[in-house]
Amino acid sequence: MTHVKKDCLERPRKVGAKFSGKNIAHDELPQPEISFGFDGKRDRWNGYDPNDYLAVVDEFQKVRHTNTKQFTGHGPAGRTLY
Numbered sequence: 001m002t003h004v005k006k007d008c009l010e011r012p013r014k015v016g017a018k019f020s021g022k023n024i025a026h027d028e029l030p031q032p033e034i035s036f037g038f039d040g041k042r043d044r045w046n047g048y049d050p051n052d053y054l055a056v057v058d059e060f061q062k063v064r065h066t067n068t069k070q071f072t073g074h075g076p077a078g079r080t081l082y
Contacts, residue, residue: 040046
């Protein structure tokens with residue numbers, strides 16, 4: 001187990017699964033045992049995948065493109081909105 005009862009952040013059940021016999025499931029997934037060296041533990045880029053960030057950049061560009069396309073018109077009295 002990764003935490004004790006007093007450190008749990010979730011609301012406790014009204015009747016524990018031990019007593020009710022319903023909805024008995026594992027609360028936590030087993031974490032893999034990974035052993036790194038001194039530098040591996042302090043590596044800021046561990047697990048970074050540039051393809052994930054590329055998807056974020058593409059989504060941002062789509063939103064930016066739709067916003068600029070929406071507001072390229074002129075406002076009241078002939079003034080531009082941008």
